[in-house]
Amino acid sequence: MSDAKKKLLLIFRHGPYGNKLSRAGLDVALAAAAFDQDINTLFMDDGVWQLLPDQSAGSIDSKNVHSTLQSLPLYDLESFHVDSHSLAARRLEPAQLDGQLVLLEPAELAEFIDSHDQVLSF
Amino acid sequence: MNFSLLVLSSPYSAQAGDSAWQFARAAVASGHSVYRVFFYHEGVYHGSELGISPQDEQDRVLRWADFSTQNNTELVLCISSAIRRGLLDAGEAQRYDKPASNVHPAFVLSGLGQLIDASAHSDRLLTFGS
Numbered sequence: 531m532s533d534a535k536k537k538l539l540l541i542f543r544h545g546p547y548g549n550k551l552s553r554a555g556l557d558v559a560l561a562a563a564a565f566d567q568d569i570n571t572l573f574m575d576d577g578v579w580q581l582l583p584d585q586s587a588g589s590i591d592s593k594n595v596h597s598t599l600q601s602l603p604l605y606d607l608e609s610f611h612v613d614s615h616s617l618a619a620r621r622l623e624p625a626q627l628d629g630q631l632v633l634l635e636p637a638e639l640a641e642f643i644d645s646h647d648q649v650l651s652f
Numbered sequence: 653m654n655f656s657l658l659v660l661s662s663p664y665s666a667q668a669g670d671s672a673w674q675f676a677r678a679a680v681a682s683g684h685s686v687y688r689v690f691f692y693h694e695g696v697y698h699g700s701e702l703g704i705s706p707q708d709e710q711d712r713v714l715r716w717a718d719f720s721t722q723n724n725t726e727l728v729l730c731i732s733s734a735i736r737r738g739l740l741d742a743g744e745a746q747r748y749d750k751p752a753s754n755v756h757p758a759f760v761l762s763g764l765g766q767l768i769d770a771s772a773h774s775d776r777l778l779t780f781g782s
Contacts, residue, residue, distance in 0.1 A: 536771055543782065551660065551782060554693040554733070561764035567771070648771045650658060651782040 537568045539646035542577035546595035552580055555652025556598045563605030570646065574613035578620060581610060581627040613639060655679055656688045656770035659695035661781030663712040668781030669698055673715060680723050688726040688770040695781060696734040699759035717758035731761040
């Protein structure tokens, strides 16, 4: 492992269940945090559903994505960036979501993404 | 420029693996290098030595293996993605008492740390298949 520390952005674009990419991306977030990388997350498109609390994942034999998200602040990943347009398109209000949110307008997205060294998409 | 690639989808259900290979080839042809390809999630199926391609299709496994040899690029299968999908090398087959192994020797099984390391060692890390 190199000492080089990069600023990573993990973009989550899929819903928490149905497609297990959400879980795969979270595992990368946890690994990156364990290796002391500087990480941000961005939830957009159906990825915003991951931030809804009270997910009953056990009833579909899945692990709870939201519970894992709640553990990220333990790794100094305290806020979740959210595409406000993706929320509005799904009639979700920020107050319905859990965690410390930073809402980004569509016009702000490009600059935000560009401020990172590496961008991974799940 | 030095690239690493993250491949998330299986070779036979999506275009992404082919796009990754085309990108890697074009990058090298343009004088760049590809440090590592990390196969994660469904992408680990790229490492199965037992798949048989129809004669009128390119062998997706062998062409990555050839690319790796020719360009000194590491091919890494995420170990947790791989073993749950039945992609085992000899060591994992022995560890879990399974009757066979099937990972092509051009690929190594390793952890997510190799993806973070690829990020640290590369100018760009590109995602294919999300």
